[in-house]
Amino acid sequence: MRKLTISVALLLGSVATKAQVNEHIDITKKGIFERSEMVCYNDDTKFSDLEYLYIGRFNSNYHWVKYSDIPSSNKWKVMISFGDSQGDTRELCTKQGDKPTQCKIVDSFTTVHELKATEETFQVWISKPNVK
Numbered sequence: 001m002r003k004l005t006i007s008v009a010l011l012l013g014s015v016a017t018k019a020q021v022n023e024h025i026d027i028t029k030k031g032i033f034e035r036s037e038m039v040c041y042n043d044d045t046k047f048s049d050l051e052y053l054y055i056g057r058f059n060s061n062y063h064w065v066k067y068s069d070i071p072s073s074n075k076w077k078v079m080i081s082f083g084d085s086q087g088d089t090r091e092l093c094t095k096q097g098d099k100p101t102q103c104k105i106v107d108s109f110t111t112v113h114e115l116k117a118t119e120e121t122f123q124v125w126i127s128k129p130n131v132k
Contacts, residue, residue, distance in 0.1 A: 022043045089106060
């Protein structure tokens, strides 16, 4: 499985990894400048794939993660943990293979969303807090 992440409109790299069961994306809002921070990692403690990315206050881009070459297993999932302030929301968009992109506004105050990858390519977009 290969993972590609992008934030602040910069290509930050692709990583070839072996098959794994869980991928994790932790999203939170930090500090006075309300910087949106994203940390990506997986369950394999022997594989060093920790990535730290952020979006600044005046940047309108989304966090984006693209997983490709996903193993054909029903157990493969992405866990997204939000740690924003009470009342905050974010737009969460997903795209499975060639299917249309699906977006929804989600509560981002200490919530966890479990997404299952059903296609070989799976993409996730997460907005800054309280995007209107």
